[in-house]
Amino acid sequence: MQASTLQSKFIKIRSNKMFELVVIAVIIFSALLVGAKTYEMSDTLISVATFLDWFITIFFLTEITIRFIAEPRKIDFFKNFWNMFDTVIVFVSLIPADDTDMAIIARLVRVFRVLRMISIIPELRMLLTSLIKALPQLGYVMLLMFIIFYIYAAIGSTLFENINPVLWGDITVSMLTLFRVMTFEDWTDVMYETMEVYPLSWIFYLTFIFLSAFAFLNMVIGIVVNVMEQENEKARKELSEERGEPTIIDLSDQLKSIQLQLTELTEAQNKTK
Template sequence: MSILALQAFFRRIDNSNKFQFVVIAVIVLSALSIGAHTYRLPAWINNTLLILDYSITVFFLLEIIIRFLASPSPGAFFKKGWNIFDTLIVLGSLVPIGGSTILLARLLRIFRVLRLISVVPELRILINALLKAIPRMAYIALLMFIIFYIYATVGSIVFVNINPELWGDVGIALLTMFRIATFESWGAIMGEVMTVYPLSWTFFISFIFLATFIFLNMMVGTILDVMAKETRNVERETTTKDQMVATVQDIDALKAEILELKALLIQKNQH
């Protein structure tokens, strides 16, 4: 068997829906086995889970090797970020469970669940959209920090005598504003301040309106916008690939027809 034929064979395995389903099933099984280790189980079950863990590790290693061999070249394989991500997780799983590395090995095996992201296309779209939205979200986060800082400074100046544990300085006040933004006991904090400053509700309500209803919705809107663009790009790439496959099939059909016509012409000339 030639190298190209062997590569095509591994590519068919890698693109097989059944193979992808098996990979997903093994990832889920790996997550369940890691969770089972957190319970107190009989020795025979622990030994069974240990054998299962080694089997899963070997399967993931073989799966990465198949994907590597199915790739046109090593450079093409490592050019994709998801392949590097999967390779690092699999290499981390090779740390043996036992001795001084048992804790590290179990912690590294937890991350095998993340392989679902690289296997399921829809999850890849979500992560790609989130990564692409980070630069835009950074500016929104900066604007949020400015608002947090302004309100925290005002609170630490005006409300410090009411409760120094909440408004003692800007750092403590920032934590207090974060509690208010997450609605954690914000009513009690506002009620305590309102006993001294009855109109202080405007301070808290305006902050909640800005921090929760405006800036958080801006972040959600940014992520949704990037997700919509990412989805359109994936659909466009899929459509292009389908068109290319259809074009190749049409070319093959035309070649077959031309060969048939040539054969008919040769037969007529012979007669």
């Protein structure tokens, strides 16, 4: 009975919005502390920073413990990827960040604490999930973009190698130059240099920019937005099911059922006539 009461208290703490805001504030403060350590500090400030670092680690350890105890089925806690991620970050943060062989790992893990913001804020989790689910479709777009890069790099290396070997010396360097063109980093300087020898070379650059910077970039954005919309719809459906509210699919099925009943009634009336 006491264990059940204790668990219910931890569930209330975990679900409390103020508790979530405090956790987010500590995560942000932890990120700022990591940034502050990159500056030169006096011995006093170093001591204060070390104390704050251990305070943050203990706070995160306490927070993870609260979430674990509040879980009704403990095994489900470890089935959640974000719970596992948070647990690993917190426990590796317990490594002392002093002049030991593991110090560099401890410092790097403290930098990754800011990623815990994703596990705390549902909207960020949805964004990351959408991006991961879009990767298979993005892979085909990236493959097509690589093919375009390769073709244009081969053409550029063949035509412009004698003009500027630094930019067009071989196909790999040419692909780096094309990446510079795609990102609009002083691309006109590259174009004007080749136009002095090949006046129509502007066609090469403009067609490449149209394909890479405009067409493919919009394809990537479209894929990500489409997946995000699917995830939002899925989240809204799950929320409606939790609240017991009818979803659009349920309403559609009900409407089809009503239309079918009306059709049957109409046919029955026509037969009686």
